[in-house]
Amino acid sequence: MKYLCAETFSPKTTTKLELPILLSEVIAGFPSPADDYIDKKMDLNEQLISNPAATFLVRAYGDSMLDANINQGDILVVDRSQDAHHNSIIIAIFNGELTVKRLIQREGKLFLAPENPDYPILEITEDISFEVWGVVTYIIHKAI
Amino acid sequence: MRIFTLVDCNNFYVSCERLFRPELRCRPVVVLSNNDGCVIARSQEAKAIGVPMAAPAFKYKNFFQQNNVEVFSSNYALYGDLSQRVTSALASITPDLEVYSIDESFLEFPPCMLRELPSIGQEIRDRILKWTGIPVSVGFGPTKTLAKIASRFAKKHPQTKGIFSLCARKDMDRLLGKVPVTGVWGIGRRHGKRLISRGVNTARDFKDLPNLWIKKSMSITGLHTALELRGTPCFELDNSPQPKKTVSSSRSFGRPVSSLPELEESVAAYVARAGEKLRDQNSLAGGVMVYLTTNRHNNLPQYSNSATRMLSVATDYTPELIRTGLQCIRSIYKEGFKYKKTGIVLLDICGKYNRQTNLLELERKNESAKKEKLMDLLDSANTRFGRRTLSYASEGLEQPWKMNRNYKSPAYTTCWDELPEIG
Numbered sequence: 001m002k003y004l005c006a007e008t009f010s011p012k013t014t015t016k017l018e019l020p021i022l023l024s025e026v027i028a029g030f031p032s033p034a035d036d037y038i039d040k041k042m043d044l045n046e047q048l049i050s051n052p053a054a055t056f057l058v059r060a061y062g063d064s065m066l067d068a069n070i071n072q073g074d075i076l077v078v079d080r081s082q083d084a085h086h087n088s089i090i091i092a093i094f095n096g097e098l099t100v101k102r103l104i105q106r107e108g109k110l111f112l113a114p115e116n117p118d119y120p121i122l123e124i125t126e127d128i129s130f131e132v133w134g135v136v137t138y139i140i141h142k143a144i
Numbered sequence: 145m146r147i148f149t150l151v152d153c154n155n156f157y158v159s160c161e162r163l164f165r166p167e168l169r170c171r172p173v174v175v176l177s178n179n180d181g182c183v184i185a186r187s188q189e190a191k192a193i194g195v196p197m198a199a200p201a202f203k204y205k206n207f208f209q210q211n212n213v214e215v216f217s218s219n220y221a222l223y224g225d226l227s228q229r230v231t232s233a234l235a236s237i238t239p240d241l242e243v244y245s246i247d248e249s250f251l252e253f254p255p256c257m258l259r260e261l262p263s264i265g266q267e268i269r270d271r272i273l274k275w276t277g278i279p280v281s282v283g284f285g286p287t288k289t290l291a292k293i294a295s296r297f298a299k300k301h302p303q304t305k306g307i308f309s310l311c312a313r314k315d316m317d318r319l320l321g322k323v324p325v326t327g328v329w330g331i332g333r334r335h336g337k338r339l340i341s342r343g344v345n346t347a348r349d350f351k352d353l354p355n356l357w358i359k360k361s362m363s364i365t366g367l368h369t370a371l372e373l374r375g376t377p378c379f380e381l382d383n384s385p386q387p388k389k390t391v392s393s394s395r396s397f398g399r400p401v402s403s404l405p406e407l408e409e410s411v412a413a414y415v416a417r418a419g420e421k422l423r424d425q426n427s428l429a430g431g432v433m434v435y436l437t438t439n440r441h442n443n444l445p446q447y448s449n450s451a452t453r454m455l456s457v458a459t460d461y462t463p464e465l466i467r468t469g470l471q472c473i474r475s476i477y478k479e480g481f482k483y484k485k486t487g488i489v490l491l492d493i494c495g496k497y498n499r500q501t502n503l504l505e506l507e508r509k510n511e512s513a514k515k516e517k518l519m520d521l522l523d524s525a526n527t528r529f530g531r532r533t534l535s536y537a538s539e540g541l542e543q544p545w546k547m548n549r550n551y552k553s554p555a556y557t558t559c560w561d562e563l564p565e566i567g
Binding site: 051052053054056057058059060061062064075076080081091093096097098099100131133 | 236275276
């Protein structure tokens with residue numbers, strides 16, 4: 001088999017990964033007497049995805065957004081139902097291609113700005129086809 | 145007056161393929177049926193250059209190349225996911241909703257909203273496009289049948305901007321006079337032909353026929369259709385679909401198959417898949433039907449047959465279903481033919497929690513608990529790690545008979561390894 005795929009990820013919010021919230025602070029090496037006070041179970045989906053119908057996951061490619069903490073291979077949570085504003089990180093359609101950049105509004109002009117000095121800032125002029133595809137709401141980066 | 149609404153996704157499969165490939169927006173795009181057989185969806189541009197519906201892909205290969213047509217194999221993982229998103233986006237507008245097909249839903253709004261229809265239509269179109277990227281047409285009418293006709297106007301005439309209402313219209317007769325009788329929901333090809341031969345050419349002609357005549361020659365459903373065209377609702381939103389009475393699975397092979405072992409593999413694989421569906425809807429099957437057939441469209445010797453076996457106790461235990469399926473295929477297999485397709489149908493479906501049990505089974509309670517545990521484990525492993533992570537040896541490993549899907553786009557929304565990459 002070529003792919004190992006999670007057939008059900010779209011994102012699916014019926015599955016729950018539940019993590020307990022501990023009301024006490026974590027103190028290494030000492031069992032806390034407050035562990036009895038587990039409040040409720042937490043669902044990551046609840047935090048990361050406010051509108052499942054409009055939320056898509058994409059994988060970041062390249063290094064043009066390094067300074068915005070987006071590394072190659074990171075998973076971006078993209079909510080299409082959110083409106084883009086000045087400074088939003090967005091997935092844009094720029095001349096027919098999907099790209100991830102920061103949307104900048106300055107002196108009545110719009111720009112798509114990379115977060116890496118090696119890349120040029122793109123101005124959105126009238127002769128360029130441009131559209132907001134979705135707004136990046138979370139960046140999931142593997143720490144190890 | 146009641147307000148029924150049909151929301152219909154425009155060129156749905158093509159729109160799905162374009163979501164992650166925006167550069168295809170102005171280009172001709174087609175989607176092929178299972179096994180890359182024929183065209184089942186066309187973009188506006190593909191229609192404009194003359195690609196007909198159901199065009200056989202092999203005949204059009206050169207045409208596609210010369211005209212720079214983008215060709216896709218059908219990608220139901222993607223279409224199903226986007227269909228669900230469209231449905232949930234609609235459900236955020238009104239809970240009165242019936243999913244009618246993968247790309248159509250009926251909604252109902254209260255009569256007091258009659259004046260607001262233009263803005264409701266716009267809200268529906270805007271929200272679905274923004275959330276899911278899928279363009280839709282919206283038709284309003286005092287009945288489901290009229291809403292369906294309205295959506296047809298909305299789709300066909302650009303000046304409607306995708307929204308059309310047949311509610312409270314004084315020119316209803318004139319408009320229905322433009323709709324061919326075969327374009328009316330519920331009037332099939334057979335009835336259509338007969339009606340046309342009697343000079344009934346349009347929806348208007350049809351609705352003006354005498355009730356008695358319609359009932360006599362087309363039964364009560366025909367009469368309901370006529371009443372609906374006259375504005376009397378006969379069909380309600382059906383928001384509680386019955387559990388399915390049968391579960392089936394079948395595919396054409398990628399190439400002709402002659403050997404029994406390969407046919408057995410395909411049957412086992414389809415039964416395994418159907419067993420998953422069965423457990424997913426908490427049902428049990430009381431029997432298995434298996435059929436096989438050669439390709440009717442060539443000049444080789446033809447053979448097709450089917451076999452059915454009932455089980456003593458209804459079950460959702462795949463090994464038992466596979467065993468029964470294999471008995472069936474062995475009983476109808478004949479040597480010397482080139483087979484095109486096998487299929488299986490699980491019959492006599494009943495709910496898992498409201499069925500008759502028998503004494504034998506009670507005695508073997510331990511055993512059935514074990515079986516249930518095993519199926520749970522199998523299903524959760526396959527859900528978590530991908531379909532066919534665990535499979536039955538009888539399904540085969542290589543599956544050389546599998547269908548062709550040479551132009552399939554990635555499962556962008558349902559597979560971690562196939563997420564769109566964006567830089």
